[in-house]
Amino acid sequence: MSPFFRVGFVALVLGALGSLAIWLTPSWFPTSAAVQADRQDELYFWLMVMSAFIFAIVIVFLVYSMVKFRARPGDDSDGEPIHGHAGLEIIWTVLPIVIVLGFAIYGAAALGRNEALAKDRLIVDVQAQQFAWTFTYPSYGKLKTGILALPVGRQVEFHITAVEHDVLHSFYIPAFRLKQDAVPGVPQKLIATPTKLGTYMVTCAELCGIGHSQMRTVLHVLSPKDFTAWIADQKKAASQPAAGGSTDPAAIVSSDCASCHTFQPANATGTVGPDLDNLASDASKYGGGQSPEDYVKESIVDPDKVVVPGFPKGVMPTTFGTSLSADQIDALVQYLLKGGS
Numbered sequence: 001m002s003p004f005f006r007v008g009f010v011a012l013v014l015g016a017l018g019s020l021a022i023w024l025t026p027s028w029f030p031t032s033a034a035v036q037a038d039r040q041d042e043l044y045f046w047l048m049v050m051s052a053f054i055f056a057i058v059i060v061f062l063v064y065s066m067v068k069f070r071a072r073p074g075d076d077s078d079g080e081p082i083h084g085h086a087g088l089e090i091i092w093t094v095l096p097i098v099i100v101l102g103f104a105i106y107g108a109a110a111l112g113r114n115e116a117l118a119k120d121r122l123i124v125d126v127q128a129q130q131f132a133w134t135f136t137y138p139s140y141g142k143l144k145t146g147i148l149a150l151p152v153g154r155q156v157e158f159h160i161t162a163v164e165h166d167v168l169h170s171f172y173i174p175a176f177r178l179k180q181d182a183v184p185g186v187p188q189k190l191i192a193t194p195t196k197l198g199t200y201m202v203t204c205a206e207l208c209g210i211g212h213s214q215m216r217t218v219l220h221v222l223s224p225k226d227f228t229a230w231i232a233d234q235k236k237a238a239s240q241p242a243a244g245g246s247t248d249p250a251a252i253v254s255s256d257c258a259s260c261h262t263f264q265p266a267n268a269t270g271t272v273g274p275d276l277d278n279l280a281s282d283a284s285k286y287g288g289g290q291s292p293e294d295y296v297k298e299s300i301v302d303p304d305k306v307v308v309p310g311f312p313k314g315v316m317p318t319t320f321g322t323s324l325s326a327d328q329i330d331a332l333v334q335y336l337l338k339g340g341s
């Protein structure tokens with residue numbers, strides 16, 4: 001047997017062992033909780049099996065060549081000039097084409113199935129801003145929520161965007177293996193069909209500023225019955241006080257402040273901005289003689305006017321003066337200064 005075939009044989013055996021090792025490796029991915037995730041994991045698995053096989057073959061020939069054809073001590077001569085080998089060239093052209101085309105077709109088919117739209121799909125609008133997610137359910141009276149809930153087994157179509165003049169974010173649900181940039185003014189779509197009840201992470205996967213690491217929330221995959229109940233609860237919470245949106249300051253804190261500020265009464269632990277538990281003392285230190293109420297109000301409506309030393313300027317959104325009503329701001333100021341009561 002020629003050395004080429006001997007080395008080739010060793011390469012094939014080691015390649016097969018590499019593939020087997022991948023086969024036997026326990027999955028290191030997060031739980032798969034969507035039909036789309038299962039298809040992607042399967043494709044990824046075959047890619048890994050094939051890669052391990054090819055990697056082993058390449059390394060065996062590489063190591064063989066390094067040992068066999070190395071320059072001996074004292075040998076400074078050039079290597080022998082050689083011309084191509086038609087047979088080899090055909091093999092290393094045709095084989096990769098077949099492999100790559102095979103995976104391209106497999107991948108395209110998986111993508112097509114992942115994005116096939118179901119008639120009864122649920123639409124959820126996803127909006128990103130520094131540093132929070134807002135979800136809107138158009139088919140449930142435009143209900144807005146800060147956490148995401150989905151019924152199991154029903155396809156969902158996310159419409160993803162970011163608020164005007166914001167930076168880029170990326171909507172990422174690891175359990176769904178889905179990720180999509182949130183771009184101001186350019187809505188993007190993502191399709192998922194949850195398969196497993198449970199609570200999963202929703203996170204931002206695009207470095208978007210100082211609060212990037214805090215820009216996360218949860219996804220609850222619920223039974224259809226629990227989902228209906230959850231929607232009813234959220235609607236009730238949103239409509240409880242009189243006209244003009246929720247004046248419940250605790251709700252405002254958890255949806256608008258908690259990702260960047262610490263505030264113990266609301267279990268908020270953000271560290272992007274100042275700790276709101278110290279508002280009264282901050283007001284006397286930095287308020288320039290204003291009453292604490294005026295200082296807190298100014299900080300909400302015009303956050304860059306006074307910036308607490310040690311915290312960055314221009315990070316807090318300047319839109320709360322318009323997105324919150326006067327009643328909401330007053331309630332919030334009182335709530336924050338009274339330590340959550």
Ligand code: CUA
Binds near residue numbers: 207213
């Ligand atoms: Cu938004 Cu990172």
